[in-house]
Amino acid sequence: MTRDGAEATVRPVLDVRGLSVVYDGETPVRAVTDVSFTVRPGEILGLAGESGCGKSTILSAIAQLNRPPARTTAGSVLFGAGEGPPVDLLSLSQRELSAIRWEELAVVFQSAMDALNPVTRLSTQFVDVLRLHRGLSRSAAKERAAELLGVVGIPASRLRSYPHELSGGMRQRATIALALACDPSIVLMDEPTTAVDVVMQRQILEQVTRLRRELGFAVVFVTHDMSLLLEIADRIAIMYAGRIVEMGAASEIYRDPKHPYTKGLRDSFPPLSGPRREIIGITGSPPDPRRLPSGCSFHPRCPEKVEACEKTRPPLLGDERNVACLLHSPTSEEVVSVER
Numbered sequence: 610m611t612r613d614g615a616e617a618t619v620r621p622v623l624d625v626r627g628l629s630v631v632y633d634g635e636t637p638v639r640a641v642t643d644v645s646f647t648v649r650p651g652e653i654l655g656l657a658g659e660s661g662c663g664k665s666t667i668l669s670a671i672a673q674l675n676r677p678p679a680r681t682t683a684g685s686v687l688f689g690a691g692e693g694p695p696v697d698l699l700s701l702s703q704r705e706l707s708a709i710r711w712e713e714l715a716v717v718f719q720s721a722m723d724a725l726n727p728v729t730r731l732s733t734q735f736v737d738v739l740r741l742h743r744g745l746s747r748s749a750a751k752e753r754a755a756e757l758l759g760v761v762g763i764p765a766s767r768l769r770s771y772p773h774e775l776s777g778g779m780r781q782r783a784t785i786a787l788a789l790a791c792d793p794s795i796v797l798m799d800e801p802t803t804a805v806d807v808v809m810q811r812q813i814l815e816q817v818t819r820l821r822r823e824l825g826f827a828v829v830f831v832t833h834d835m836s837l838l839l840e841i842a843d844r845i846a847i848m849y850a851g852r853i854v855e856m857g858a859a860s861e862i863y864r865d866p867k868h869p870y871t872k873g874l875r876d877s878f879p880p881l882s883g884p885r886r887e888i889i890g891i892t893g894s895p896p897d898p899r900r901l902p903s904g905c906s907f908h909p910r911c912p913e914k915v916e917a918c919e920k921t922r923p924p925l926l927g928d929e930r931n932v933a934c935l936l937h938s939p940t941s942e943e944v945v946s947v948e949r
């Protein structure tokens with residue numbers, strides 16, 4: 610197949626380029642800086658990193674759900690699920706976006722209660738979405754709602770329940786079912802399993818991966834828990850202080866992490882399965898995004914730093930596997946010339 614042909618068949622459903630977001634204030638918070646990644650149809654991309662590294666801010670910026678003081682200062686978010694040319698989500702009005710949000714791009718928040726209306730029965734919430742966005746009749750919408758709940762293992766009798774009458778795990782699964790109601794091309798998931806216990810977490814993740822296989826949607830999955838991502842993600846992007854520092858196939862990132870931060874993060878979590886490993890972790894804490902260190906932001910905590918790390922910020926280099934670390938750049942002179 611020609612290069613063009615190959616590219617045509619794997620056109621990304623999401624192509625984030627140079628995205629930067631600040632939280633305005635006396636000293637602006639540079640929450641996300643120059644972040645680029647693509648998500649292919651049906652792929653699960655995991656975003657991992659410690660608390661505060663900018664994972665949630667990226668998802669809100671993609672879905673245009675961030676509100677002041679958050680401000681997207683640069684970049685584009687090309688969304689290309691349909692036949693026509695991709696659209697830049699950042700250039701759309703809120704009205705244009707709200708149609709896309711349900712029908713093409715769905716969001717599952719950290720807390721299920723944010724997405725479900727606490728004073729409305731599940732059936733009403735599903736029926737409203739299906740009637741508005743899919744044009745179904747009331748009875749067809751009810752039937753589809755029962756099917757959708759069945760898909761995530763919730764009996765149809767629960768349609769009559771209010772959200773607070775469900776367990777945490779059931780609420781979270783109902784939220785996922787609601788997100789899938791309009792058969793979106795991509796689902797943005799922000800720590801969808803933090804509020805549930807480990808057994809339920811595993812069940813929910815199994816359902817997400819199974820549904821992805823059956824329905825073919827792509828997922829951007831945000832979590833600080835790298836061992837969890839290794840179980841479900843095809844590719845992983847590791848974030849530190851608002852930037853992606855390493856990105857590649859999940860299995861490669863786990864087997865052979867290149868960036869010292871990725872190594873530390875991997876060794877901070879026990880594997881969900883497989884042999885037990887000593888948990889080593891990373892000393893210190895992430896920097897204040899109002900006052901980022903010079904050079905590589907990770908250098909004050911890096912066990913492998915060299916002198917140049919304090920002065921030169923390494924760009925994210927590579928093709929299938931990307932790393933932003935001087936130790937993995939050709940030479941520091943070349944790094945400087947790439948940055949210009």
Ligand SMILES: Nc1ncnc2c1ncn2[C@@H]1O[C@H](COP(=O)(O)OP(=O)(O)OP(=O)(O)O)[C@@H](O)[C@H]1O
Nearest residue numbers: 632638640659660661662663664665666667833898
């Ligand atoms: N409304 C806000 N005003 C000012 N700064 C904010 C605001 N919301 C988030 N931030 C800052 O932006 C940075 C990125 O936050 P974000 O929530 O995106 O990180 P995260 O990686 O998703 O963290 P967590 O895992 O804790 O959710 C953090 O330093 C955070 O303190």
